[in-house]
Amino acid sequence: MDFEKALGCVGMASMSVRPGDTSVAMGINDLSVVSSSAIQSVIESACSAAVIDLLEIGETTQSVKISLEIMTTVTVGEELRAHARCIEINGDLFTFESQVTNSNKTIATAEVQRRLVDRVSYMARIAAERITS
Numbered sequence: 124m125d126f127e128k129a130l131g132c133v134g135m136a137s138m139s140v141r142p143g144d145t146s147v148a149m150g151i152n153d154l155s156v157v158s159s160s161a162i163q164s165v166i167e168s169a170c171s172a173a174v175i176d177l178l179e180i181g182e183t184t185q186s187v188k189i190s191l192e193i194m195t196t197v198t199v200g201e202e203l204r205a206h207a208r209c210i211e212i213n214g215d216l217f218t219f220e221s222q223v224t225n226s227n228k229t230i231a232t233a234e235v236q237r238r239l240v241d242r243v244s245y246m247a248r249i250a251a252e253r254i255t256s
Contacts, residue, residue, distance in 0.1 A: 124177050124239060126212050134173030137204045138165045140197055156196040157203065157230075162223055163191060166233050169207035170219045184217060184237040185245065193231045201225055207235070215239040 138144070144161040146154045167186055174184060197203065204224050211218040216238055223231040 124174075124179055124182060129174050129177050129209050129217065130212055132173040132177070132209045134169045134171065134175070134207045135205065136165050136168035136172055136207075137202060140199050140201050140203065142199055145199060154196075156198055157201075159191065159193060162193065162203065162231050163189060163233075165203050165205040166191070166207065166221045166223060166231070166235060169205035169221055170217075170235050170237055173207050173209055173219065174217065178239075181242050183240060183242050183245075185240050186235060187216070187238050188236040189233060190235075191231060191233045194229055197225050197230060203230060 138161070140157045140161070142148055142155075144157055146152045146156055146158045149158045149160065151158055166189070170186075171184060178184075202225060205221055206224075207219045207221040209217055210220050216236055219235045219237065221233045221235060222229060223233075
């Protein structure tokens with residue numbers, strides 16, 4: 124990966140909130156609003172999109188830390204748009220700032236750290252951990 128090109132890269136993702144994306148459907152509470160895990164998923168998608176074109180064959184990124192602040196929420200049928208920008212690279216660790224909006228309203232902000240990993244080695248390590256535990 125060309126790390127210099129990754130700094131400042133921007134990615135976007137969007138989702139329409141479906142009934143299965145709600146807190147009530149996920150057993151979190153009894154509110155039919157988008158769940159925090161669905162918000163996190165659209166943020167992670169935007170972060171991935173920011174660097175996907177810079178990855179070498181066999182490389183991917185994996186989230187290791189997410190700091191999420193939810194300001195308000197939306198209900199079924201509404202659209203969420205996430206924007207992420209790579210603001211720092213430290214070795215194989217990428218830091219992104221992200222914002223989720225609906226129309227002109229900020230729904231959530233986040234700081235996400237994702238680690239660059241070799242896909243095959245990473246999955247082999249996970250498989251080995253399952254066997255030995």
